[in-house]
């Protein structure tokens with residue numbers, strides 16, 4: 367049997383992974399209940415939290431609307447949660463939309479013109495907004511005004527429309543993709559980092575309390591270590607471990623229960639899943655650690671090039687298990703250790719340079 371046969375696992379296209387960072391249907395249903403409601407409850411991200419606290423307190427003291435806020439960072443790190451906290455801390459309502467939902471300037475004009483004074487407008491994936499909408503947003507952010515174009519061609523006229531002051535919270539996974547004029551119009555930019563294991567343990571304990579699950583500190587540590595620095599994944603793993611604890615144990619999450627559950631779900635001690643390990647395994651066993659081209663590696667694991675590049679590789683690179691080099695993908699010494707394999711005999715000399723290859 368081909369050990370990399372994608373038919374052996376429906377999840378290998380990367381769209382439905384237990385360790386995928388994007389929200390799935392179940393996440394969306396449960397996340398509302400698990401969201402911290404104020405900055406005090408929000409775990410980690412010390413810098414962003416402190417800076418934001420100052421921005422919001424100062425605005426409150428002045429009785430003003432808070433400055434526009436840009437939050438950048440990987441999916442599942444808490445950008446939506448923070449935007450809701452901003453609204454709550456300002457005692458303001460929040461409107462939630464996303465870049466892809468705003469394809470025409472008119473879509474944006476309709477939203478902006480219906481905002482209340484002080485309202486928070488959360489624009490997720492702001493880098494995916496259409497160009498005309500983006501240009502309309504510049505003026506709205508700066509002057510609280512938009513020009514609504516009526517008619518077409520030479521007879522078209524721009525009717526200025528005053529807007530109440532509002533706070534735009536933009537979220538992006540790719541801050542570098544934002545045009546500078548848009549980036550410059552945010553008064554505050556917060557960069558969200560991946561969470562340390564100890565912070566994820568706090569997230570897990572908090573969520574376990576809300577879900578009414580009893581969990582040992584070592585059980586929480588076991589889940590945290592496999593959560594890829596991401597609270598959304600930590601919460602999702604917690605729910606799967608809770609199922610296992612209920613069906614196969616006495617409901618209590620201990621280290622053994624957490625490890626047993628995550629073995630069933632094929633999430634290993636470092637948070638790699640089946641697809642991640644298949645990529646590493648092929649790189650090590652079939653190509654001696656590389657370098658090997660992305661397309662060849664993708665064929666070897668029976669996946670699309672994009673799936674390997676966008677779904678598996680970012681975490682492997684972040685974990686220091688795989689390197690992207692001009693000559694192709696290369697396994698690091700840590701990759702051999704992680705899969706319990708011995709590097710080829712010629713490898714030690716190259717290991718001193720930090721990489722293996724032919």
Ligand SMILES: Nc1ncnc2c1ncn2[C@@H]1O[C@H](COP(=O)(O)OP(=O)(O)OP(=O)(O)O)[C@@H](O)[C@H]1O
Pocket residue numbers: 387388389396397398400401402407408409410411440441442443444445446447448490569597598601
């Ligand atoms: N700092 C945190 N403390 C506690 N829970 C958190 C924290 N950050 C995120 N979470 C939890 O993780 C889940 C995902 O968070 P959220 O939806 O805010 O992420 P996001 O960055 O907006 O993701 P996306 O970019 O995919 O929209 C939520 O259930 C939230 O409760």
